[in-house]
Amino acid sequence: MRFLVVASIPVSIDIVSCILQLRRTRRGSGPSGLPLVTIVLYVVVILGAQILSLPMKLLALIIAVGLHLALVFGLPTLDRALRAKSNTP
Numbered sequence: 001m002r003f004l005v006v007a008s009i010p011v012s013i014d015i016v017s018c019i020l021q022l023r024r025t026r027r028g029s030g031p032s033g034l035p036l037v038t039i040v041l042y043v044v045v046i047l048g049a050q051i052l053s054l055p056m057k058l059l060a061l062i063i064a065v066g067l068h069l070a071l072v073f074g075l076p077t078l079d080r081a082l083r084a085k086s087n088t089p
Contacts, residue, residue, distance in 0.1 A: 003049050010041035011067070018071040025076050026083075035072045042068065 017034045042064040046057050 003045075003051055007045050007049075010038045010045060010064070013041065014038045014068055014071045018075055021072065021076045022079055025080055035068070038068055038072075039065070 013034060017038065042061065046052070046060045046064060049057065049060075052060060
């Protein structure tokens with residue numbers, strides 16, 4: 001149970017970072033996200049987990065990095081592309 005609580009911290013930071021990045025792309029300015037902070041937190045939390053075996057840690061890291069890339073780079077890029085497509089006649 002404690003692992004889930006601790007693991008939710010980098011996920012929450014990633015979601016906030018994604019929201020900040022989306023707001024930044026829409027407004028043109030504003031605070032940027034925290035992409036490197038969450039990667040470090042994912043690695044620390046997952047590799048420090050006593051409850052997971054090594055293969056499960058590797059799988060968790062792959063999933064966490066995929067989630068991170070989708071939230072920090074994928075969604076803002078998709079938003080930009082969709083907005084550019086809707087703005088062109």
